[in-house]
Amino acid sequence: MAIHLNLSQATIREKRLKSIVGYQGTIKDLAEQSQSGCLKNATRGFSQATNCNSGCAQGYLSTITDAAIVNHGPIGCAGDVAGANAGFQWGQSIRDWNQRNVRIINTNMSEKAVVFGGDQILKEGILKAYERFKPKAIFVTTSCASGIIGDDIESTIKKAEAEIGIPVVPVFCEGFRSQIWASGFDAAFHALLTRIVKPAEKKRPELVNVINFAGSGRAVITEIFGRLGLVPQFGIPYSNIEEISRWSEAAATISICGTLGSYMGNGLEQNFGVPYVTALQPHGISGFDDWLTKLGETVGKEKEVEEYLAEQKVLAAPELEEIKFKLKGKKVVVGMGPSFAHNYIRFLEDLGMEVVWGFSWHYDAKHDHGGCPSCTVELTKTDKDIPVSVSDQQNHEVINLLSKVKPDIFIGRHPGMSVWATKMGIPAIMVSDEYSAFGYQGTIEFGHRIIDALTNNSLAVNLSKRINLPYTEWWLEQDPFSFQEQKNKKRESENKKNVAVR
Numbered sequence: 001m002a003i004h005l006n007l008s009q010a011t012i013r014e015k016r017l018k019s020i021v022g023y024q025g026t027i028k029d030l031a032e033q034s035q036s037g038c039l040k041n042a043t044r045g046f047s048q049a050t051n052c053n054s055g056c057a058q059g060y061l062s063t064i065t066d067a068a069i070v071n072h073g074p075i076g077c078a079g080d081v082a083g084a085n086a087g088f089q090w091g092q093s094i095r096d097w098n099q100r101n102v103r104i105i106n107t108n109m110s111e112k113a114v115v116f117g118g119d120q121i122l123k124e125g126i127l128k129a130y131e132r133f134k135p136k137a138i139f140v141t142t143s144c145a146s147g148i149i150g151d152d153i154e155s156t157i158k159k160a161e162a163e164i165g166i167p168v169v170p171v172f173c174e175g176f177r178s179q180i181w182a183s184g185f186d187a188a189f190h191a192l193l194t195r196i197v198k199p200a201e202k203k204r205p206e207l208v209n210v211i212n213f214a215g216s217g218r219a220v221i222t223e224i225f226g227r228l229g230l231v232p233q234f235g236i237p238y239s240n241i242e243e244i245s246r247w248s249e250a251a252a253t254i255s256i257c258g259t260l261g262s263y264m265g266n267g268l269e270q271n272f273g274v275p276y277v278t279a280l281q282p283h284g285i286s287g288f289d290d291w292l293t294k295l296g297e298t299v300g301k302e303k304e305v306e307e308y309l310a311e312q313k314v315l316a317a318p319e320l321e322e323i324k325f326k327l328k329g330k331k332v333v334v335g336m337g338p339s340f341a342h343n344y345i346r347f348l349e350d351l352g353m354e355v356v357w358g359f360s361w362h363y364d365a366k367h368d369h370g371g372c373p374s375c376t377v378e379l380t381k382t383d384k385d386i387p388v389s390v391s392d393q394q395n396h397e398v399i400n401l402l403s404k405v406k407p408d409i410f411i412g413r414h415p416g417m418s419v420w421a422t423k424m425g426i427p428a429i430m431v432s433d434e435y436s437a438f439g440y441q442g443t444i445e446f447g448h449r450i451i452d453a454l455t456n457n458s459l460a461v462n463l464s465k466r467i468n469l470p471y472t473e474w475w476l477e478q479d480p481f482s483f484q485e486q487k488n489k490k491r492e493s494e495n496k497k498n499v500a501v502r
Ligand code: SF4
Pocket: 052, 053, 054, 055, 073, 076, 077, 078, 142, 143, 144, 145, 173, 174, 175, 176
């Protein structure tokens, strides 16, 4: 799908990628419905709270080292700044930087602003952010309130920009625009592609943009790329405005996460001529092989990649065999964002584990390059058809399902869910670091982490003895997906088979 930089707003995922937040069935059915264009979202008659794309956009942009954010909305919309700040502190700490807080200002829209308009407080907020932080750019993130009352954000921003002389960039990410919080990544990238990234003055054939989150794997990637004659440029987090403006100079862009990188990678390819590498995620051996091989093909380093991978295979083989032996047949439920979920399902099955259910917090029927996500297609190539569902962190569905399938372990990526598995007595691993299970060494380390979690499960067991779940017996006896509309669910009988007590 074309990424239009002449528009002020990114098209939301529901429209651009036919993304959904409700589905229950199997991976093969999900892929088939995506490829045939028939996939529809199953709405819910009951929903728990979930995340908002505004928080996602401002959290991601707030990690740019010399930028500031003005969140134009009621103070409650800044509630997740604490989480963004914790992540930002961690990213600074692993870089040995002096730590500071994120630079986010909220305009504190009140009833008065909602009735009479919030343009004036927005302008004051921008001027205050400039005075307080002296940033190189200011990003203005919108909220439901500013969107509903129709504040003329763009005109206010233009006036402020003329006064302070730095880019002041709107980021349209009102919570009601999209049910999918990852639309916030796209809104953030749209702001960068439209106002910050500049056409390349020179091309650098050795440079590869690496889109990631905190970027803990920088040293490992720098070493691997170095052997291939390549230089990684990590971002967007912990980059500055000047560095981001030159992302157009690179020979290619690659991402640690397909959900995260799709908009920026394809936007750079379509509008700045920087090829985007669409591959499996580099988690687990087959994912890493595919990721690096496709990068090699894109930048003309096929031979170097082949040699490197052959060497790694020999080195890792004995330990991997041992790990697979210990993990064989262990039952696991996965719950993550869509690209991570489907890549981790592949990776854990490769380790010999039995993935008994896969939750993804949304699902993109296609990515911006046009095809069904490769990680989903990859899972259809084996005989096994894994039960999956799509659920925007609807904990009532996840907890109900966990209570029925009783896996040996839950592997998630978000604390808001992983903690519940632990409270239920199920050992859990939270993959908060996106470079967990990266490459050969990372795969071995993660294998040992699973073995450790399975071997010492006393935290989960002891917690479960002391904690009462907030759900009633009645709910736990129901079909986990009974609040989802039936049209996109597997037939009741098939569902019972998949969710049967194991
Ligand atoms: S933007 Fe809307 S959905 Fe997001 S926190 Fe504010 S009110 Fe809630």
